[in-house]
Amino acid sequence: MPELPEVETIRRGLEKCIVGKKITKVHILCEKSFRGKPELIEGKKIIEIERRGKALLLRLDNKMTIMVHLRMTGQMIYDGAERFAAGHPDGEFIEKMPGRFTRVYADLDDGTHLYFNDLRKFGFWKVMDELDIATDDFLNKLGPEPWAMKPAEFREMLMRHKNSPVKAVILDQHNIAGVGNIYADEGCFYAGILPWRKCGDLKKTESDKLLEGLCSVMQASIDSGGSTMKDYVRPDGTKGNYLEKFAQVFRREGCECPRCGSEILKTRTAGRGTHYCKGCQK
DNA sequence: CTAGGATCCTGTCAGC
DNA sequence: TGCTGACAGGATCCTA
Numbered sequence: 001m002p003e004l005p006e007v008e009t010i011r012r013g014l015e016k017c018i019v020g021k022k023i024t025k026v027h028i029l030c031e032k033s034f035r036g037k038p039e040l041i042e043g044k045k046i047i048e049i050e051r052r053g054k055a056l057l058l059r060l061d062n063k064m065t066i067m068v069h070l071r072m073t074g075q076m077i078y079d080g081a082e083r084f085a086a087g088h089p090d091g092e093f094i095e096k097m098p099g100r101f102t103r104v105y106a107d108l109d110d111g112t113h114l115y116f117n118d119l120r121k122f123g124f125w126k127v128m129d130e131l132d133i134a135t136d137d138f139l140n141k142l143g144p145e146p147w148a149m150k151p152a153e154f155r156e157m158l159m160r161h162k163n164s165p166v167k168a169v170i171l172d173q174h175n176i177a178g179v180g181n182i183y184a185d186e187g188c189f190y191a192g193i194l195p196w197r198k199c200g201d202l203k204k205t206e207s208d209k210l211l212e213g214l215c216s217v218m219q220a221s222i223d224s225g226g227s228t229m230k231d232y233v234r235p236d237g238t239k240g241n242y243l244e245k246f247a248q249v250f251r252r253e254g255c256e257c258p259r260c261g262s263e264i265l266k267t268r269t270a271g272r273g274t275h276y277c278k279g280c281q282k
Numbered sequence: 283c284t285a286g287g288a289t290c291c292t293g294t295c296a297g298c
Numbered sequence: 299t300g301c302t303g304a305c306a307g308g309a310t311c312c313t314a
Binding site: 286295 | 300301302303304305306308309310311312313314
């Protein structure tokens with residue numbers, strides 16, 4: 001469920017507590033959740049944590065990388081002097097590690113642990129060498145980070161998909177990195193655009209506003225520690241508060257639009273639940 | 283090439 | 299209470 005801001009929040013949190021530590025042992029509780037050879041990362045030190053789109057890259061001192069993708073329900077939990085949880089704020093999940101949904105975990109050389117929980121098993125850890133990274137389809141075909149895009153470039157991208165719904169296009173990681181269901185809806189709301197409009201119909205002012213909206217909405221979320229609702233908790237264990245504080249339409253069906261007072265509605269677009277204001281999105 | 287739908291999994295919740 | 303189907307903050311694979 002984590003989208004770019006949540007993954008970035010996890011990256012920042014983990015950076016503070018696992019960089020410089022050595023992975024002494026990897027425990028694989030679900031084969032599906034771990035790709036590659038665990039022995040290639042055991043005994044190796046974590047030297048850097050990067051993020052590309054919604055993927056986390058743990059760089060090791062032997063030039064190997066662990067790519068972590070949380071997909072829908074993945075969580076990273078660091079259990080040390082302080083406990084870090086990035087996921088289901090379920091009491092039981094926070095309390096005992098490994099827990100019911102722990103799929104993979106690593107022992108670190110200072111006696112602390114890094115856990116990967118993932119209810120639906122869509123996420124994974126993947127051990128990659130330099131060649132794997134250089135040839136990886138997901139990484140290579142990933143679109144630019146939103147703030148790296150210029151308005152003209154964003155518009156050209158939209159116009160390459162002029163017959164597709166705006167929401168489907170911004171959700172596609174090949175076009176722009178990191179946008180997920182929350183921020184797609186919030187970005188469209190910000191820009192006053194109905195999510196199912198065809199990209200080709202957008203005026204220049206609208207596409208500009210959409211990019212501006214995606215950037216500002218995601219930046220605000222990063223600044224507030226990521227969103228939460230049900231499944232996301234910040235690395236320090238506290239819940240992010242983006243949805244409570246800033247979400248205007250996401251999971252707010254039936255509420256009044258904060259901008260025009262009309263009702264927020266929910267429908268389906270691009271195969272996903274889609275929230276919008278019937279009054280001020282055109 | 284694009285576009286839409288099924289699919290991977292497991293749990294929760296609404297509606298009989 | 300118990301069952302059933304819909305749905306879930308993602309991405310890929312398959313088909314047309």
